Amino acid sequence: MLKEIRPAIVMMVVLTVITGLVYPLAMTEIAQLVFPRQANGSLILKDGKAIGSELIGQSFSEARYFHGRPSATSAPDPADSSKSVAAPYNAANSSGSNAGPTSKALIERIQGDVDKLKAENPGAAIPVDLVTTSASGLDPHVTPAAAWFQVPRVARERSLPEARVRELVERHVEGRFLGVLGEPRVNVLRLNIALDALKSQ
Amino acid sequence: MTLDGWIQIALFAVAIVLLVKPFGGYMTRVFSGERTFLSPVMGPLERGIYRLAGVDARSDQGWLTYAVSMLLFNLVGFLGLYALMRLQAVLPFNPAGQTAVEPSLAFNTAMSFDTNTNWQAYVPEATMSYLVQMAGLTVHNFVSAATGIALAIALVRGFARRSARGIGNFWADLTRCTLYVLLPISIVAGLFFVWQGVPQNLGAYTEATTLEGARQVIAQGPVASQEAIKMLGTNGGGFFNANSAHPFENPGAITNFVQIVLIFSIGAALTNVFGRMVGDQRQGWAVLAVMGILWLGGVLVAYWAEAAGNPGIARLGVDAGASPLQAGGNMEGKEVRFGIANSALFAVITTAASCGAVNAMLDSFTPLGGLVPLFNIQLGEIIVGGVGAGLYGMLLFAIIAVFVAGLMVGRTPEYLGKKIEAKEVKMALLAILVLPLSILGFTAVATVTAAGLAGPANAGPHGFSEILYAYTSGTGNNGSAFAGISANTLFYNTTIGLAMFIGRFLMIVPMVAIAGSLAAKKIVPASAGTFPTHGPLFVGLVVGVILIVGGLTFFPALALGPIVEHFAMLAGTLY
Helix, strand or coil: CHHHHHHHHHHHHHHHHHHHHHHHHHHHHHHHHHHHHHHCEEEEEEEEEEEEECCCCCCCCCCCCCCCCCCCCCCCCCCCCCCEEEEECCHHHCCCCCCCCCCHHHHHHHHHHHHHHHHHCCCCCEEEEHHHCCCCCCCCCCCCCHHHHHHHHHHHHCCCHHHHHHHHHHHHEEECCCEEEECEEEEEHHHHHHCCCCCCC | CCCCHHHHHHHHHHHHHHHHHHHHHHHHHHHHHCCCCCHHHHHHHHHHHHHHHCCCCCCCCHHHHHHHHHHHHHHHHHHHHHHHCCHHHHHCCCCCCCCCCCCHHHHHHHHHHHHHHCCCCCCCCCCCCHHHHHHHHHHHHHHHHHHHHHHHHHHHCCCCCCCCCCCCCHHHHHHHHHHHHHHHHHHHHHHHHHHHHCEECCCEEEEEECCCCCEEECCCHHHHHHHHHHHCCCCCCCCCCCHHHHCCCCCCHHHHHHHHHHHHHHHHHHHHHHHHHHHHHHHHHHHHHHHHHHHHHHHHHHHHHHHCHHHHCCCCCCCCCCEECECCCCCCCCCCCCHHHHHHHHHHHHHHCCCCCCCCCCHHCCHHHHHHHHHHHHCCCCCCCCCCHHHHHHHHHHHHHHHHHHHHHCCCEEEECEECCCHHHHHHHHHHHHHHHHHHHHHHHHHHHHHHHCCCCCCHHHHHHHHHHHHHHHCCCCCCCCCCCCCCCHHHHHHHHHHHHHHHHHHHHHHHHHHHHCCCCCCCCCCCCCHHHHHHHHHHHHHHHHHHHHHHHHHHHHHHHHHHHHHHHCCCCCC
């Protein structure tokens, strides 16, 4: 039995070098060479500075932008680091709400959001993804239904004809992969960048 | 539920069935020590490792030596990982400046990755340095998976060999599995993930200025390399807190599809390895059929429950119906790109196998949608299961099933020509009883102590479900969570750490003993009285035994959690 101690130690060390250092470092080298944009987080640059990642949602609260889904991410409280405060779309601390289906806090939160959205676009049905937090808190997408829902508000705020905004959303709807996998969606950051570009044209 | 949803589920099933035979054939050659197309590259490396470790790969080990080798290797890995986390602040590859991991969390995490559980009581992007993620956690993703596969192969050898002393060589199985199976597939899958948007860099976190002018810090890292083995090795430990729901870990529908196929690939193909090694591939297909039936049952319930959604939300005037413009259903804790079908499917797969990765937050599933993952783990993760662990868990149930059949007709049970006698049945029962003992025992303790009750984030029956899920996940070496629970406390870190140890090693040791005892037996020639173990009758019997054992053991606990919550939800009761 004792003679198994040497292989136990040697194997652990050798496999650590192979799978824990050579493998990830070599993968990093190859990835940086072949897919540099993706390997570095698919960043969107403007004048050489990052304005975000096309894969990571960001917080939009101004009425002139399309909004993403509610986000449950948090950050340490600056006043007391043992506590945390709400910090939507904190991309250094991904997390969902973890509220269960019978949680009073969940239903009250949704009720509040529903009231706000009803005031904004009375008469329209409220898409469920617009009042529910995503799993990561960083969901870059909304459903096409949620984008359509916001068209009147955005058009009004930007003094654009609704048809113009509608056409922009139409162009940003991404379909299923090969028509089968996944769900139709709209990337909110890309849509908003296009919206800003529309103005400056 | 939509047609497109079912097409996606069917596509997944077809992909797995197509994989089983070729991949099973390849792994059979690898574990028999035969030449494969990778031998020219990996052969010299393999021989070099044996020389360095002073191992003779051709020498057979008896079951006890095999088990001791495995335990020693895991002990070394556990201690090394613990040290790495405690010392990360003074080691390189730490651009985010993470400080030393606190002792009880380091214990819990080292145990977690050593046992292929990958339970994470911490937020990775805010806790672990890149060095720990790579040289600690990624390494254990490989070796804990290889350990599980090696053990399954050892048990299969027990069935396949006759009058033999040994069940193989642990060091050879470990090395071959890593070099010929896990590493090459991880390289290919990892690069595919990078192509599809998963980051792979060692830079500091990116600071972005958003369109509205706010500052957003975007966590990065060597994600893709860990992502590939996390799925393939059914480890499930996320690079980020949100795991495969994080857009950097799982950016789209195609990465999601590849991830779920990776989770099932080895476990499903091992049934074919089993069939080939015992000389009758139908035996393997019968085992896979049992897994398939249980899997489909889980998908049906979970998909239906999540698509039906939460009546408490619909009541507020929210439109949760499925249409071409939205997936609808229970979208709390789910990502738009995955919708309902892919989230429910992923949840069933990750708990059928002992993966534990998630692409949606299970804590926010509907009660019955959340019951399926919970029950999957409680059944012992035998539906495909963890790499290796699933197969040996299933074979334990097969032993119980032939024993039950033997009792019914008053004949000594046989399985694959081996007489199943008192020793094997005792050992199988011992292994199976470990699950309820640890899951229900620890849950009971946690629900009556202040330290335990401080954990749940949700009140009412859902809070109980969170505790039950934590110990179920720990004991089952799954690693998924009803993640609202505050598990990073001395109490939970310690008790869940122990549950992971019990669930892994107290199950493995009796299992290896069975392998040793079976290998020593002669083969009894099949006669007219032999119960055939490749037909529908056997499949039905095993499914029945699994559901009866699992149901009788866990129904009372499930009734207190998800089942009562389901009725509360329908009645509109909130907590």
